[in-house]
Amino acid sequence: QKEVEQDPGPLSVPEGAIVSLNCTYSNSAFQYFMWYRQYSRKGPELLMYTYSSGNKEDGRFTAQVDKSSKYISLFIRDSQPSDSATYLCAMNGNQAGTALIFGKGTTLSVSS
Amino acid sequence: EAQVTQNPRYLITVTGKKLTVTCSQNMNHEYMSWYRQDPGLGLRQIYYSMNVEVTDKGDVPEGYKVSRKEKRNFPLILESPSPNQTSLYFCASSLRATGYGYTFGSGTRLTVV
Numbered sequence: 132q133k134e135v136e137q138d139p140g141p142l143s144v145p146e147g148a149i150v151s152l153n154c155t156y157s158n159s160a161f162q163y164f165m166w167y168r169q170y171s172r173k174g175p176e177l178l179m180y181t182y183s184s185g186n187k188e189d190g191r192f193t194a195q196v197d198k199s200s201k202y203i204s205l206f207i208r209d210s211q212p213s214d215s216a217t218y219l220c221a222m223n224g225n226q227a228g229t230a231l232i233f234g235k236g237t238t239l240s241v242s243s
Numbered sequence: 244e245a246q247v248t249q250n251p252r253y254l255i256t257v258t259g260k261k262l263t264v265t266c267s268q269n270m271n272h273e274y275m276s277w278y279r280q281d282p283g284l285g286l287r288q289i290y291y292s293m294n295v296e297v298t299d300k301g302d303v304p305e306g307y308k309v310s311r312k313e314k315r316n317f318p319l320i321l322e323s324p325s326p327n328q329t330s331l332y333f334c335a336s337s338l339r340a341t342g343y344g345y346t347f348g349s350g351t352r353l354t355v356v
Contacts, residue, residue, distance in 0.1 A: 165344055174247075174333050174347030175286075182342075219286070223341055230276070230301055231345060235285035 134158055137220055137234030146243045150207040154220035154234045157201065161232075164196050166205045167219040169236065175219055179205060210241045245270045249334050249348035256324055256355055264319045264351050266334030274337040275317040276301070276345070277309065279330040286333070292317055293340055324355040 137154045144150055152166075162183055167175035179194040181187045181203075187194045193206040203222070207214055220234040247268045256262055268275065276291040278301075288301030292311040306328055308320040317336075321328060331352050335345040 163342055167347075172350070174335075174349050175345075176347065177344035180344050221345075225341055229341055230288045230291065233286040235283070 135220065135222065135232050135234045138237055139235055141238040141240060143240045143242065144210055146210060146212060146241055148210050148241070150210050150214070150239060150241075152205040152207075152218050152220075152237050152239070154203050154222075155201055156203070156222060156232075158222075158224070158232075159198075159201070160224035160226070161222040162224050163222060164194070164203050165221045165231075166192075166194055167221060167233075169217045169219060171216075178218075207239075210239075212241050212243045215240050245346065247334055247336050247346050247348035249332075249351050252349065252351060254351060254353050256353070258325055258355055259323050262321050262324060262353075264321075264332060264334075264353070266317045266319065266348060267315050268317075268334075268336040268346070269315065270336060270338075270346065271314065272336035272338050272346075273314070274340045274343075275311065276335045276337075277307070277317070277319050278333045278335060279303065280333060280350075281330050289319070289332075291340075321353075324353075326355045329353060329355050 164181045166179040168178045169175040184198045191208045195204045217236040219236045223229045277289040278286045290309040292298045334348040337343045337345045
């Protein structure tokens with residue numbers, strides 16, 4: 132079993148839709164959970180950061196972490212064409228030197 | 244502007260010709276790392292550095308070298324590039340190794356022929 136699993140998509144939705152992106156993981160030591168957005172030919176940029184379990188909201192974006200199920204989600208409300216990108220989940224633990232482990236990314240396309 | 248700067252953005256080279264990809268950050272971050280991104284394989288860590296003069300191997304270090312002589316710079320060295328090192332490379336930095344998000348550079352697309 133891979134450490135982090137992410138459905139690669141592609142995912143196509145109309146403008147205004149609610150988008151749900153998900154990752155599962157196997158390492159119970161993971162404590163820090165992040166979502167990155169990567170536009171074509173660009174580096175990943177940090178979108179959301181969550182420590183341990185719970186929800187975090189930032190504008191149209193909501194990140195959820197369920198450590199008991201080893202499952203994290205990113206919800207995008209009122210999706211816009213500018214949200215079209217690849218979304219990468221990432222996570223690591225407390226141990227120094229632990230690499231940030233990335234999912235393979237889900238490609239999202241929002242049509243107007 | 245806080246950023247990670249990589250150079251060059253694009254590079255085509257021949258097998259065996261030594262090359263260096265530079266990476267510099269202006270945020271006084273302790274932690275720096277190199278990743279390669281390949282279709283179907285995602286981002287994989289090559290090397291990382293916890294601080295000046297402290298470096299260690301990531302998941303795919305074979306064929307690469309790094310150095311960290313100054314806090315802001317973390318060059319990636321390919322002493323004898325091979326075609327299987329054709330990839331998109333990203334440098335990233337973070338305040339600490341864990342507990343903080345990473346800031347990524349814009350990437351270097353390397354082709355080895």
